[in-house]
Amino acid sequence: MTERTMTKADLVTSILLIVFSAAVFLISASMPTMAEQNRNPLAAPGIVPGFIGVVLFLLGLAMLIRSVRRGAPAFFAQDRGKPSEVDRSSWGRIALTVGLCLLYALLLGRVWFPLLTFLFVFVFVTAFEYDRKAPAAGQWKVPLFAAILAACTAASVYLVFQYLFLVNLP
Amino acid sequence: MFEGLQLFGQAIVSTFTLRALFDALWSTQLGIIIGMLPGLTATMGVALLTTLTFHMAPNNAILILICMYIGAIYGGSRSAILLNIPGTPANAATTVDGYPLALQGKAGKAIGIATTGSFLGSIIGMLAMVVFTPLIGSVALSFQSFEFVWFSIFGIIICGNLTAPKDPLKGWIAGFLGLFVAMIGMEGIHAYVRFSFGSTNLSGGISLIPAMVGAFGFAEIISVMRVERYEVVKTKIDRVFPKLSEVFRYWKTIIRSGIIGTFIGAIPGVGEDIAAWVSYDVAKRGAKPEEREKFGKGSIEGLLASETGNNACVPGAIIPVLTLAIPGSAPAAVLLGAMLIHGVRPGPLIMIEFPTFIYEVVAMVLLATFMMFILGLSMVRPLVKVLQVPRQKLMPVIFILCVVGSFALQARLFDVGVMMVFGILGYTLREMDYPMAPLVLGIILGDILDKNLRRALILSDGNLAPFFTRPICLALFLLTMFIVLSRAKWFRALLAKIFRKNATA
Known part of the structure; x- marks a missing residue:
């Protein structure tokens, strides 16, 4: 990340942090003090989160001031409409x-674990190793090796956890 | 004193069993491999193994974790030397002199020196553990809630300051976000459920291990898959076993780096990477002029300083885990979590509740250190092949282990979700230069801060004075203020003014 994008990112995160910390403080302040149960109000559950909310608010404010001083709003105005500088291929990956x-992670528990694991490893390896620009004929090994690796992973993880560590996999 | 020696002797006898030797062998070797592979860090290794060993007896499991920790921190030096990529962040300083040595065709020598340095560093750290853990433990017994409140705040501030030296503000933000994460779920005094918004899963709180597997495992997978690929240097590996004279010429550097490493390890949350850099920097400044020329171009002394420093940090980081239940580094944080899972409660009471445990841990460190030394000097050539495994084949398998590991601890799919969220969040935060160590430290210290601040307020009946009048509190308060203020321009200007006045007067 360049210093320019970092300053812009800092402005956005500081605003998010200020909103977040204010919410934390308000929720903490509305927590019961437990005084009606004859408990000491000095040990109210909201004290520590409230304190953390205040500190986060101050830190967010410090970052907001700093990024504005470094010219973040001006950067946003100047860069409007310009193509973004991020490298496309790494974003794709x-x-x-x-x-x-x-x-x-979403399908976990809905699909039989060994099958899901096999498919995941197979698709992952093939997707990253298969070169779409190169001729398909020379690449028959890629899915084959991916399938072997996937089968080994699925089988060994399943057997080791289910029978050795006695974990009921999802 | 003699009682300590006797306990240590008994611990060695009880720890060094055949089963333990076998466990230490495979886990240290696994640690070296995990450390070698860029993208697999010591934290991730210890966190994954915690999930895999929680069915074992406590002492076996903790031995395996310590071996993994020591092995991984050492193993990272291999890829630092051969690839110019630190295998774990701890070995970043090793690349500076290790890689030039490999380019000069001295890769074998560099590996041998790194192994010896790591071994000696670990031994120095272990000695410090034997001496200081019981001492700090007995001092810690007199600590009350007031001190623990300041310890948790001071820990976050110094950790944020040192792990994000360019921008400590981000380190502090990460730390306080970690403290907030610890607030989620049922609190320990009134059992009131905070920030769960009606979710049963959230009311149980965010578990440390899945969060760490996410922040250090999944996040690392994303950042490894992002870059194209790396090349292994083609270099022949000659004699690995170092000449003793070559090492002992630098005995001053070794002892100095060992002490620096141990000390930095003991600072909350400040880990091996910082230890290696500081020790490298000090060695460079202290070197003879003709040696200093060589720093950065393949200096043996520089390599020794960095590797001694980072391995000395490991036992150093375990000292506060045992005595205060405050981790000295990110992998030590997982180790602390693992001890709690296994029913050992580290903290000031450890000398009373588990008096032999400290010495058992020291004996485990000793065993792991010897194992690392032996394995480090053998099987060097076949292990280089591990570096040639393509990462697109390795990473999906690691991801499966991250998922299964997070799930295995409590058999909750929710923990897999926690792992995923912390992974993506961790990756995003890291891209914006937020360090991960204070976040993790915050998750652990959050509970300590919560209980002790409220307990302290009850003890003093709402009076804030004891937070500033008790001697250790006052010292911690002043230190904290100094660290924060020294980052402000006006404060530095003021300091400069005062010192100039004194100088002219």
Whole structure:
């Protein structure tokens, strides 16, 4: 990340942090003091989260002031409409990784564990190793090895956890 | 004193069983491999193994975790030397002199020096553990809630300051966010459920281990998959076993780095990476002029300083875990979590509740250190092959282990969700230069802060004075204020003015 994008990101995060910390403080302040149960109000559950909310608010405020001083609002105005500077291929790889992993986590418990694990490893390896620009004929090994690795992973994780560690997998 | 020695002797006898030797062998080797692979860190290794070993007896499991920790911190030096990529963040300083040595065709020598440095560092740290853990433990017995409140705040502030030296503000934000995470769920005094918004899962709180597997495992997978690929240097590995004279020429550096590493390890949340850099920096400043020339171009002394420093940090980081239940580094935080899972309650009472446990941990560190030394000097060539495993084949398997590991602890799918959320959040925060260590420290210290601040307020009947008048409290308060204020421009200007006045007067 360049210093320019970092300053812009700081402005956005500081605003989010201020909103978040204010919410934390308000929720903490509305917590019961337990005094009606004859408990000491000095030990109210809201005291510590309230304190954390105040500190986070101050830290967010410090970052807001700093990013404004460094010219973040001006950067936003200048960069409007300009194409973003992020590198496309690395974003693609991040999206693919996160997407596949999220899909796996969401399907967990709905699909039989060994099958889901096999499919995940197979798709993950193939997606990253298969070169769409190269001719398909020379790449028959990629899905084959992916399938072997996937089968080994699924089988060994399933057997080890189910029978050795006695964990009931989802 | 002699009672300590006797307890230590008994601990060695009870720890060094055949089963323990076998466990130490495989877990240290696994640790070295995990440390070597860029993207798999010591924290991740210890966190994953915690989930895999929680069915074992406490002492076996903790031995395996310590071996993994020591092995991984050492193992990272391999990829630092051969790839110019630190295998774990702890080995970043090792690349500076290790990689140039590999380029000069001295990769074997560099590996041998790194192994010896790590071994000696670990031994120095272990000695400090034997001496200081019981001492600090007995002092900690007199600590009350007031002191623990300041310890938790001071821990967050110094950890944020040192892990984000360029921008401590972000370190502090990460730390306080961690404290907030600890507030979620049922609190310990009135059993009132906070910030759960009606969710049964959230009312149980966010467990540390899944959160750490996410922040250090899943987040790392995303950032490894982001870059294209890395190349292994083609270098022949010659003699690995170092000449003793070559190492002992630098005995001053070794002892100094060992002490620096241990000390930095004991500071809450400040881990091996900082220890290695500080020790490297001090060695560079203290070196003879002709040696200083070589720093950055393949200096043996620089390599020794960095590797001694980071491994000395490991036992150092365990000292506050045992005596105060405050982790000295991120992997030590997982170790603390693992001890709690296994029913050992570290903290000031440990000398009373589990008097032999401290010495057993020291004996485990000793065993792990010797194992690392032996394994480090053998099987060097075949292990280089591990570095050639393509990461797109490795990462999906690691991800499966992250998922299963998070699930295995409590058999809750919710924990898998926690792991995923912390992974994505951790990756995003890291991209914006927020350090992860204060966040993790915050999750642990949150509970300590919560209970002790409220308890202290009841004890003093709402009076804030004891927070500032008790001697240790006052010292911690002044230190905290100094760290925060020294980042402000006006304060530095003021300090400079005062010192100039004194100088002219």
